[in-house]
Amino acid sequence: MMRPVFVVRRILLAAGVLMVFGTVVFVLFAEKTAPLAGHPLLPAYWRWLSGLFTGSSYRSLTTPFSVWSSLLPALGRTAALLGLTLVFVLVFGVLIGVASARLRGTALDLLLRVLMYLAWGVPAFLLALLVQDAASTIGGGNGVGPFPIAGWPGSCPAGIGINAGQITPCAGAGHGITHALNILRYVTLPAATLALGFIGLHARFLRSRLLETLSLPFIVTARAKGLSEDKVILRHALRASAATFVSVLLADFGAIFGAAMAVDWIFQLHGLGYLLLQQFPQTDAAVPVDTYLLEGLLMTTAGLLLLSSVLSEVAARWFDPRTRART
DSSP: OOOHHHHHHHHHHHHHHHHHHHHHHHHHHHTTSSTTTTSOHHHHHHHHHHHHHHTOEESSSSOEEOTHHHHHHHHHHHHHHHHHHHHHHHHHHHHHHHHHHHTTTSHHHHHHHHHHHHHHHSOHHHHHHHHHHHHHHHHOTTEETTEESSOBTTBOOSSBTTTTBOOOSOOOOOSTHHHHHHHHHHHHHHHHHHHHHHHHHHHHHHHHHHHHHTTSHHHHHHHHTTOOHHHIIIIIIHHHHHHHHHHHHHHTHHHHHHHHHHHHHHHTOOSHHHHHHHTSOSSOTTSOOOHHHHHHHHHHHHHHHHHHHHHHHHHHHHHOGGGGGTO
16 A cells, blocks of 8 residues: 555645745746836735635736636646547557557567657657648648647637638537537647657557566466467556556656647647747737736646656556555
């Protein structure tokens, strides 16, 4: 059994790091923006921070606003993108990694390995532009089949992509199950694009891990008992490799999240990436940075990354009892 004190200790450490990070970022940005000019920084920061829990943070020292009114919708859209991406990476990464290990040394194994390297070698933002361009060329301005080229249910951009495709007419958001299905339709294309490179990376990692496991003594014993190669891999080798695979996937969340910011902007999902880039307008350099909203964005993203780090450690200890004796 994993001791609860381990989880509590990691959560408290992550919370402390998040608080220090938020304070430093607030001070650095606030010194360069208009709303706090001539006012003490730390009292203003505390006023803003306490407002996160009451719903009344302050855009300036006198004007209340709810930071969550802007953050929560963007966070929900980014969560949908990341959730479906992780499903794609987990399912296809395992399938391709197991198939490549099972067919090791064959021409198909070589082909799969080449495709893994190619998928990981293309940056996510470039792949997103290429996929969007191909979708607008093949399927027209609306996208490919039921999967729109950009936008969000009930909110479609006028012109996007290399081909400046146009989504007309723009379908409504719907309600209940219809709304959930519409979200799935809009998120599928960007999630598949984002997942492609990480499928290649983690399938390659799982293949290497499986080949290492297949050389261990307990695998030799399983084969000696007459088990088929498929059962040896699925029942024994894959189970033994799951701990490392899952913990590495969670530890790689930061890279997936960073790539998701660019994909979000290109596909105009209006998630955290889109909201972050809107805080730095390129057309009017005189527009001040909204320190309070920017602080909320950075705190949210840092919190997600710290949470993934904690989950990675918990997963490693949960799947592999040998790590429990080291900490």
